[in-house]
Amino acid sequence: MPPAERADAARNRAKVLEAAEQLFATRDPATVTMDDIAKAAGVGRGTLYRRYPDRASIARALLDAHEHEIQERLLRGEGPLGPEPATTPAERLSAFYSAMVRLLERHSHLLLGAETGPARLTTGAYGFWRAHVRMLAAAAHAPDPDVLADHLLAPLAPEVYRRHRDQGVSPERVEAALHLLAHRLLGDRTPNS
Amino acid sequence: MPPAERADAARNRAKVLEAAEQLFATRDPATVTMDDIAKAAGVGRGTLYRRYPDRASIARALLDAHEHEIQERLLRGEGPLGPEPATTPAERLSAFYSAMVRLLERHSHLLLGAETGPARLTTGAYGFWRAHVRMLAAAAHAPDPDVLADHLLAPLAPEVYRRHRDQGVSPERVEAALHLLAHRLLGDRTPNS
DNA sequence: CAGTCAAGTGGACACGATGTCCGCTTAGTG
DNA sequence: CACTAAGCGGACATCGTGTCCACTTGACTG
Structure with a gap:
């Protein structure tokens, strides 16, 4: 049983998705880097990679x-x-x-x-x-x-x-x-x- | 008027194409790197890039x-x-x-x-x-x-x-x-x- | 057969992206 | 309030790309 998501985790997930949405819409999606997303979302690389192994998985989400x-x-x-x-x-x-x-x-x-x-x-x-x-x-x-x-x-x-x-x-x-x-x-x- | 290709250049072109053909056939083409091709062909990176800006252009050739x-x-x-x-x-x-x-x-x-x-x-x-x-x-x-x-x-x-x-x-x-x-x-x- | 010179060579370099690792922070619990 | 594990984040090692430039060599010329 996954013991439920922590509050900060949920907050960050939202921040990441929102930032990614923005970036994908603005620039050519192929040029958006993991680092860009992390920076735009205001989280560290580690945090980003914890949930999403690559750009594609974010877009899919x-x-x-x-x-x-x-x-x-x-x-x-x-x-x-x-x-x-x-x-x-x-x-x-x-x-x-x-x-x-x-x-x-x-x-x-x-x-x-x-x-x-x-x-x-x-x-x-x-x-x-x-x-x-x-x-x-x-x-x-x-x-x-x-x-x-x-x-x-x-x-x-x-x-x-x-x-x-x-x-x-x-x-x-x-x-x-x-x-x-x-x-x-x-x-x-x-x-x- | 392109003043004709030098002999060593032609030789290297051939070596590059042959090596690339081999590599593409053997491994997953997406994983073949410019460096691999250069090494396999026995030429330097600079030589390779002189004629072919990227993997795709070699495959196209x-x-x-x-x-x-x-x-x-x-x-x-x-x-x-x-x-x-x-x-x-x-x-x-x-x-x-x-x-x-x-x-x-x-x-x-x-x-x-x-x-x-x-x-x-x-x-x-x-x-x-x-x-x-x-x-x-x-x-x-x-x-x-x-x-x-x-x-x-x-x-x-x-x-x-x-x-x-x-x-x-x-x-x-x-x-x-x-x-x-x-x-x-x-x-x-x-x-x- | 030199001499010369530009085309061609190749490796060192700087850069940018990836993915991992680990010490620190913080949310949730008793 | 104290404790603990989930979560965080940035430093790091690695890899591929593309550029640059000092050197080599093929081809032409007198």
């Missing part, structure tokens, strides 16, 4: 809340995200894409700080998304859902999204392109904008 | 030959890769995917060494692939080819491919999944394995 929210909705299933009465797999994948675009739009800096490169695919969150999409692919009787799932998630790589946005592509356009993908790959043949 | 070969074929167009008589955009995209899978299979270590993370999207090579795929998407009258092109390339991220292979997925399965993608997204509605 910041993301956790938001990702859990989506995961909840996926499981419980309000609206088209969940297993509502008469929704097709394609519709549900579209809804998932929309939710992810919103997440990317709001927190792309965090996602870039946390999960760039090969590490992204080993996250717990990625595993969750993957399982969900795989299930949808299987439900749509698509061939080889195991491989397809990863291919369907690939366009959600933070670097791809960020690049689109930087080039003036609106979130809505990205979303539309993803909806096309969903409908063309998982089923019904009357898609389109 | 090693890849160049192979990528140019594909680019040649794309432009000249032997077989279904190029603008042969009566090939559909979907067919040409499939052929492109096949070529890329072969490249990934043979050189995924180099690709991981060179182009992981956001940097991948800024490569000259990526720009080339992108232009090609965009053109195919446009030819197929797909909506928003600019965005779709990146989404079609996303599954070719080296980390995705490597992960599949590491989990025992055969190149052929990956290829099949990509062919499905190509046919479902760019046109003819008689796809499938």
